[in-house]
Amino acid sequence: MSTHDCSDSDMSSDEAEMPLIKFTGETFTPLLSGALFWPAENTLLVADLHLEKMSSFAMHGQLLPPYDTGATLALLPKDIKASGANRVICLGDSFHRDEGPRSLGEQNRQQLNNMIAEVELLWLSGNHDPSPHHLGGTCVNDIDFGNLFLCHEPDKKTHGQIAGHLHPSARIRINGRTTQRPCFVHDERLLIVPAYGVSTGTLNILSHPFEGLFDRNKLKVTMLGKKQLYPVATKYLI
Amino acid sequence: MGAQPLGFVASDYALAIWGVSDLSVMIKSNRLSLENLFSAEMLGDDLEEWLDESSLMKRTFRNCAMISGLIERRHPGKEKTGRQITMNSDLIYDVLYAHEPDHILIEATRRDAAKGLLDIERLGQCLERIRRNIVHMPLGQISPLAVPIMLEIGKEPIFGEGRESAMAEAADELFREAAGH
Numbered sequence: 515m516s517t518h519d520c521s522d523s524d525m526s527s528d529e530a531e532m533p534l535i536k537f538t539g540e541t542f543t544p545l546l547s548g549a550l551f552w553p554a555e556n557t558l559l560v561a562d563l564h565l566e567k568m569s570s571f572a573m574h575g576q577l578l579p580p581y582d583t584g585a586t587l588a589l590l591p592k593d594i595k596a597s598g599a600n601r602v603i604c605l606g607d608s609f610h611r612d613e614g615p616r617s618l619g620e621q622n623r624q625q626l627n628n629m630i631a632e633v634e635l636l637w638l639s640g641n642h643d644p645s646p647h648h649l650g651g652t653c654v655n656d657i658d659f660g661n662l663f664l665c666h667e668p669d670k671k672t673h674g675q676i677a678g679h680l681h682p683s684a685r686i687r688i689n690g691r692t693t694q695r696p697c698f699v700h701d702e703r704l705l706i707v708p709a710y711g712v713s714t715g716t717l718n719i720l721s722h723p724f725e726g727l728f729d730r731n732k733l734k735v736t737m738l739g740k741k742q743l744y745p746v747a748t749k750y751l752i
Numbered sequence: 753m754g755a756q757p758l759g760f761v762a763s764d765y766a767l768a769i770w771g772v773s774d775l776s777v778m779i780k781s782n783r784l785s786l787e788n789l790f791s792a793e794m795l796g797d798d799l800e801e802w803l804d805e806s807s808l809m810k811r812t813f814r815n816c817a818m819i820s821g822l823i824e825r826r827h828p829g830k831e832k833t834g835r836q837i838t839m840n841s842d843l844i845y846d847v848l849y850a851h852e853p854d855h856i857l858i859e860a861t862r863r864d865a866a867k868g869l870l871d872i873e874r875l876g877q878c879l880e881r882i883r884r885n886i887v888h889m890p891l892g893q894i895s896p897l898a899v900p901i902m903l904e905i906g907k908e909p910i911f912g913e914g915r916e917s918a919m920a921e922a923a924d925e926l927f928r929e930a931a932g933h
Contacts, residue, residue, distance in 0.1 A: 568847070578822065578844055581851040688925075691758055691772065691918040713843050737919050746922035747929060 533736060533745045535698060537705045538661050538674040543597070544698050544736050544743055547589055548708040550676075551597040558599035558633075559664070560590070561678025562709035564642070566617050567610035582713035583618065587625040589710070594633055602633050603657065605678040605707060606640025606666025615647035626650065640666040640679065670726055673703050680723055681709040683716030684735050686750040694718070695739065701732040708738065720751055755784055758914040759905070766901045772914045776890045786886045792879040795872055803865065804849065807909060813861040814841040820857060 535542040535550070542559075543551040550559040563586050568578040594602065609615055618626075626649055629635060635651030637643075646653035656665035661674050668677035685694040696708035699719050704727060709716065717723060719735065735751065737744045756772035769775065778784035803809055817823045823841055848855050866872060894902055909915075 568844075576822070576824075579848045579851065579855075581847050585847060585850065686918060686922050688918045688921050689772075691914060693915040693918045695919070712847060715840055715843070737922075739916050739919050741916075744919035744923040745926055746919060747925035750922045750925070 533743050535700065535736060537700050540662065545593055546738060546743060547593055548696055548710045548738060549593045550698065550707050551599060556599055557601040557603055558593055558597055559603050559605060559676065559707055560710040561605035561707040562607040562681060562711055562714055563604060564607055564610045564711035564714050566614035567711065567713045569617055570611045570614065583622050584625065585712045586710065587622055590629060600633050603636045603664060604638060605664060606638045607642040607678065608637055608640065609643040612643050612645050614643060615649050638664065638666055668704055668706055668727055676705045676707065678707050680706055681714055681716045682706050682719045684737050684746065685718050685752050686746055687752045688750045695737045697738060698736040700734050701729045704728065756914040756917055757910050757912065759909045761901055761904045763901050765897045768901045768905060772917055779888050786888060790879055790882060790886060792876050795876055809861055809865055810842045810845050812865045813845045816857050816860045816864065817841050817844065
């Protein structure tokens with residue numbers, strides 16, 4: 515077996531707090547924020563930023579605090595710095611609405627510009643933000659790396675697919691304790707990255723929208739704790 | 753104190769706290785001091801810090817947000833309209849608390865929580881009164897006054913070490929499974 519979440523050496527060394535995700539022969543480092551770092555490509559993958567989510571509610575007369583965009587954009591530079599990535603790929607639904615890029619405030623635009631000055635930024639289109647925009651960086655539908663295919667919505671057939679869209683979270687019960695946290699979830703074919711945006715909710719990976727996507731027997735789940743990541747035994751999932 | 757509490761619930765007569773460790777054994781072996789646990793000093797900054805992140809505050813905030821018209825309650829059977837978007841009020845609380853801790857809704861939440869759910873002053877007097885008068889008695893079964901509270905167990909969760917330990921244990925199990933192969 516070559517595709518264990520964490521090889522024995524990972525767990526026994528000081529690196530126990532940094533589990534690795536091995537997927538289609540590539541090795542990834544999941545980060546506490548929900549970003550996935552791909553060292554071989556020096557690339558940071560983030561999904562479902564849902565920028566301008568709160569402000570889009572304001573259009574309908576629901577005045578929610580609009581700080582989510584700034585808060586999400588403030589997280590990214592930290593992960594870029596920590597991982598040393600020189601490329602960031604947003605796996606779609608970067609904006610909550612297709613018009614989101616236009617309602618972006620001056621301060622948030624500056625945050626983006628600062629980031630674009632540092633790294634190569636790629637936006638994949640999502641169901642919430644299908645149209646390309648001119649905020650900087652490159653807008654594409656999906657990216658094919660040969661052994662890996664990056665896109666927004668996961669499907670049931672593509673091999674080596676990395677996607678977002680579903681905002682996965684795992685709910686486990688063990689000795690009477692239940693806890694539900696966002697998670698990375700993958701089998702040998704598909705990897706789904708948790709939602710990165712601060713205003714996003716989650717969906718249990720055992721719920722209906724995930725049906726038929728994963729081979730339950732090959733399922734690997736890495737939960738985001740408060741201070742560390744936990745690759746968990748799937749028999750505790752509920 | 754490292755007891756990894758998972759939740760608590762209180763009535764007029766009783767307070768129940770449950771955790772990962774056997775609290776009774778911890779008290780017996782002096783690893784957990786009831787005097788410290790019920791010390792009036794706990795009512796200071798610690799409480800405020802904990803309160804601000806507790807589900808108690810978030811629930812109070814939900815009411816405040818609803819009254820102010822920030823979010824709307826969804827009724828079963830009623831179709832969702834443009835204005836009625838399911839918005840997790842916990843997320844709004846977190847964002848608002850991080851960026852505008854003095855916001856009028858956060859302030860209202862604090863006051864509601866302080867008056868409605870716990871009266872700090874009375875609690876302080878109570879703690880003063882029971883000081884050095886606490887008797888620890890492990891029981892073989894649930895006492896009559898504790899019965900109503902046992903029915904409500906699970907009502908007020910604590911998202912701390914106890915919850916993290918569930919993930920840690922599930923991770924240990926995965927490691928054992930992998931090592932056994």
